[in-house]
Amino acid sequence: MADDDDKPQTKRVFVNHVDSYEGRHIAKYLSQCVVGASLEDPEDEEEDAASVDSAFIPPPKEGCYDIIGTLKKKGSRKPDFVKEIIAYETKDQLYEHLVECDIIVYDITEDPDQIDESTWAVSELHSDLDRLEKPKMFILVSTVMTWARSKPLDPDDPEIPFTEDDYRRRKPHPNFKEHISAEKTVIKMGKTNKAKLVTYVIASGLTYGCGENIFHYLFKSAWHNAPMLQCFGNGTNVVPTIHIKDLAAVIQNIADSRPKVRYLVAVDDSQPTLEDIVKCVSMSLGTGRVKTITKEEALLNKDIEQADFDMLLVNLRMDAVYVKENMRIQWAAEMGTIENIQRMIKEYKEDRGLLPVRSAILGPPAVGKTTVAKQLCDHYKLHHIKIKDVIDEAIENLERSAARVDQEDVEDDDGKAQDDQELLEAIQASKEENNGRIEDQYIIRFFRDKLHSMPCQNQGFILDGFPKTLEQAKELFAAEDDEEAEESSAAAFDKTTMPQNLIVLEAQDDFLKLRVMNLPENVVAGTHNTEEGLSRRLALYREVNTEDETVLNYFDELEIHPEKMDIVKDASDMCKDTVEKIKKIMGEPRNYGPTPEELEEMRRKEEEARLKKEAEEKAEREAREAEEAALRKNRQEEWSTRLEDVKREEYEMLETQSIPLRNYLMKHVMPTLTQGLIDCCKTRPDDAIDYLAEYLFQNNPQID
Known part of the structure; x- marks a missing residue:
């Protein structure tokens, strides 16, 4: 262990490819770590951990690691948390920068080309031992795939996990023989003069979190509302995993404490199967359905590379004994993906810029709400929420569910079909008593279910002309529980469905009547936009939206102030000028862009x-x-x-x-x-x- 009284104020850490997934997050994490902080009591680290978890990069503290790095994509912008980017043409130029660093971290899990560069770097440092002025530490981040073909410790009990003590018995996957060769070279170079050059190898599990890496294809498919997520093979294989921040914390501990163990396993405690992971992502972010496909079908997936495919099909039980017993780590996800899935989803959406866009467009009848909302939904790839569509979809789902009551072979229904049938009967009775109209309590229920559906929670939505009254707004956005509620001066509201932008389209009644009168007959036929129908709806709208009591009052009390736009002044076709103004208010789209x-x-x-x-x-x-x-x-x-x-x-x-x-x-x-x-x-x-x-x-x- 390093002497606490002799800790340097800062150290220079080299990290390769700081613009890749692992390199970026490792470098970002270390740039906010004070040198020697992992040697202190955990209580003293809480504030530091909070800053590391933040989505924003706080100003560097005194004594933090200085990050020196290279870029995978030449010409990329230097990350804010990196002090210096090394631009080099030859390896000799790169080596001049490496010898100036105290710690060299090479990650070889993402780019196979980095394997040769990492072995060259450690070999050059080893050949220059006599000329090194300061001691160097070399950390190789490798993969558990170098253990993929290892024989069980006990043939009668294949569930016994491998630990660091078994590293000499490891056998690699055929496509990862170069990785194990690099591991052996790094370990060997660190045995000559440990006072001048100490080397470590980390066998990392499959990394996840902060936007996702190898599991990104799952999260992306679920976010896009794919009918079923694909599980490769039979899905019973155990996949060793670790959160990227926990991997960075292991590197921090090595850099601070110089442990005697030179080969470390970095995995969490979850030991999930591939099927467990796929089901968990599907249930929490998608439709909840999973489809098992053969390995041959999986190889046709363009989103999966061969190396990632090999990793997803690994069947390996590992236990990071040394890391858990000897390192001070504030785990981001010690129990793995499944136990921390909601946090993973939040990180994924924030890191990828996929937070849902929620808006509402209100205004009098025939003002152009649907015309504007449709164009905005097409631009932002949002779900267009119209009253008629919501009611029709809800009734159709209830009828489909209720139809299962008469099926004798229905199992594990837990009474849902019976409940849906009773609800459907209550709605029909209500319609008969109210001249064919559905009561607000049912409409509110349909809307709440729709807004809480995964598609609306993933991409977002635009409410078209609803809620219409103050009472409807209060019921629709009322908080269901404390976790989803956000307190305000007025009341608690459901922050997962509350619109972020409120647009109100305005126009005088005479203008609206003239607009409807000028519509073609084939457009007006079968709609409410007749002269009589419009007059009736306008009168009702003005009645429920008086100056003293309007639905806008509800949003004003919550500090969600509407943007009012006069449609009379918009002479453009399909209200395109108004649409462009709203786009500036709503900002850039939050999605993957065009498929x-x-x-x-x-x-x-x-x-x-x-x-x-x-x-x-x-x-x-x-x-x-x-x-x-x-x-x-x-x-x-x-x-x-x-x-x-x-x-x-x-x-x-x-x-x-x-x-x-x-x-x-x-x-x-x-x-x-x-x-x-x-x-x-x-x-x-x-x-x-x-x-x-x-x-x-x-x-x-x-x-x-």
Whole structure:
């Protein structure tokens, strides 16, 4: 044990891949731990543990571990709890940073590529023992899969768990032989000079908590309201597990106390089967149903990698004897997932940003509540809660349940079918006494059941036009017990169903009547939105929502103040301007985003839109080219016609201009020239040109 009087004020701890699941939470946990805090009495640690459990990162305390780390995804943002991120190109550059750290933690459970890097790091430190100025501690976080094929300690009693004392007998799963090789290398390197280099290996159970790791596929399917959760194989295999914060606490204890045991097992006390875990998640977050599938079918699941598949099918009983007996750990989940499932669900929703969005949209009839609510539900992926749908669904469920009363082979019904039949009969009697209307007490019951259903508790909901009265609001949101209640100055209310946002759409009666009158006949047919029906409902709405007594008073007393919006000022189609304003009030969606099917649909629509746009552009281009070609042809024909006209006009002009000249030639030139040519032909002189010239000169007619 380290000397309490010689504790350093701080220590530098290297953690690989601080942007991965385990690396992030280990680094975050250690960054809030004061050096040597695990050596103190547990009472002194309560305040520290509270800060570590907090979803927010408090300012670092004096003497806490300084976290130095690497990133799995290059270029990722440095986490706030990390002091320095190591950027390196070569291993030599990385080693320069490692030797500056007091404690080196390598997790090899998530990235197989880190196995070689971890063995290289410990080997380099071992080769530099003589040059190390300060003692180093090397902690390798490995996996219980290096024990997966170990033979039972007692063949007659296979339920005897393995402990740290049995680590030399461990046999790995075939796909985890490199992990056990790294474990042996780390243990070996720590035996040479323990004063300079001490090494530890932690065989970690399957980690869970804080958003989930290997069990994330279960939580995600349950949160998405999958009809049944899948259990691989027969589900009877025992799965060793540990909460990620408890694993980090084990590392903290090792760093503080330098235990003599070099190989430690880190698992909780639960020893659940895979089927137990799947059923627990399904009951607490999903539909409660489980489907067993074969290993071959499981391998087709794209959300599960081969390494995770191997871990989920491990059948191994382990007991962390040294950790429980010698370490001071404030367990986050000592009894495992099943005993702490509600806390796990809360951590999962908070860490993944999946807290439900609860809203209500109120206002007079025909103001557009359903139009706005539907668009918001589509955007936020929420459940649209309408009065008619809730009543119809509840009656249908009651009828289906009551129908089982007449079935003779119904077993373990615990009287639910009989109770549902009696409730259904009471509702029918009530309708007969109230002109076909269902009393508020039953409607409130249906709504409470709906809002407490898993889908509404997981994703959230938007109440469309309900509650309508102050009394309905009080009954609907009344607390059922102390755990779900939250005290206020007015009354206790159920915080799991109380809307976080209250939107009130407003408009004058004349505007609403005019809006309904302008609706198409096919839209109005069969609804309450007739002139008479709207007038009656508006009168009832104004009657129960007077200035002194309105449903809004209930929310005001609880400090949930409504956002009022005047629909008259919204001239956009489908009230899109109002929807956009409400989106700013409600904030960003809290879900996983588009599903793979939705992404594929989005890509398909984008491709269709692109092809359509290209086709339209091509058609437009071809039409433009055809138009230009036709225009060029018309211009060519026009030019040719004009050219012919010009030629004709020029010819006619030349013809006209040549008439006087011809007359002149015929009168004064041609007679003399003709006679000269005749004489020339008769005479046939040697030089006909000179002869003709001389003839013309001698016979030139005299013109006065």
